[in-house]
Amino acid sequence: MPEEGVTALVVPVPEVDPLLAAVAARFPDAVRPLPAHVTLLYPFVPVDDQVVADLAEVFAGRPPLRVEFAECRRAGGFAALLPDPADGLSALIGELRRRWPDVLPYGGRFGTEVDAHVTVALNTAEQVAEAVEREIVPRFAPIRAELREVWLLVFRGGWQVHRRFELTG
Template identity: 40%
Template sequence: MTVAATRGGSGGWADLPGDTALSIRVPEANHLVSAGFPAHVTVLYPFVNESRLSASAHADLAEVFAGHAPFTLTFTEFRRYPGVLYLPPDPEAPVRALTASLTDRWPEAVPYRGIFTPPLAPHLTLANHEGPHTYEAAYDALESRLAPHLPLVSQVNEVHLIVTDGAGGWRDLRTYRLGEGAPQRRPKDACDGHDSSDSRGAGGAGGAGRAGHVRYGLPPTAHRPQPKGTAPWL
């Protein structure tokens, strides 16, 4: 993995208020994660800004996810990026297919802002708190402690849309079911306009997704600067 030319911000990575992401929750792995956020596999980060999430945009998302059947992910081994310990999902193909469908529909939503070349493979981050000179030994020990908990199996039936306040806190906006019929489409005239009731997950889009109010800001320790070569949210 190499770091390509970045696009704005400090290293091209800083989250802005209203940045969104789409992710798969893996609650079976929550007890293994020490990275300051729930266990998840990222489908697309960042997605479009919350200000663009109109009723029509939510309906588009529901339609995209309705075209993908639920699937099962298995996690059996540890892998590493520099400073990051993670679990690769097996198979990767259903996650990659979701990402491809989203980026085909929203080509401006470039995974990880185009920072990583090649793009990061689907993964479940377990830890990202060690620096370049300490992570090998630290993660050797962590792997030994966590190995008895593998393999993990998770059934994936839905994808979560989440939004950040730009200060490290993320909250649920909406949940989209896989393989379910998309609702009747509303007119396209509001496709990129801001529908405040929709972006807050209260109705709209004819039930395109389930609204959510779960907040999961990072604990204080997770707000400290990350070691060079690691990402604060993967």
């Protein structure tokens, strides 16, 4: 569980929520209690007015991103859907990393570069992640999505949306 006040930048992907619901119905402990999303940066910086203004500048004028989630990548007890194309999300992550170079994805736990993805199983047995990849994902994929906003989340006993930034182009 994150510490109070920890922040994250995520892109919600509601089109993937039915797949997460199917995973949770069969493997409740494999899914986090969050809507489907692509994490841009976590943990992020503490929220203040300047951070919000800087984020508004980063996201201003950016168009919605059209992606498809067809490929599932699995490693141990982790399974994730990869966006195609990924370049729009990678560009957003790159811009954020240039603005906040000391902020490493996942605190550097997985290195300095992490591919954009939607997690569909996490911290579970390898057999569960394999079943998710082999049995559940194919019933839903490919999933086409239009990514229209970025959420700045703050953990306050649970994740709460602090600010939404629209991608309207």
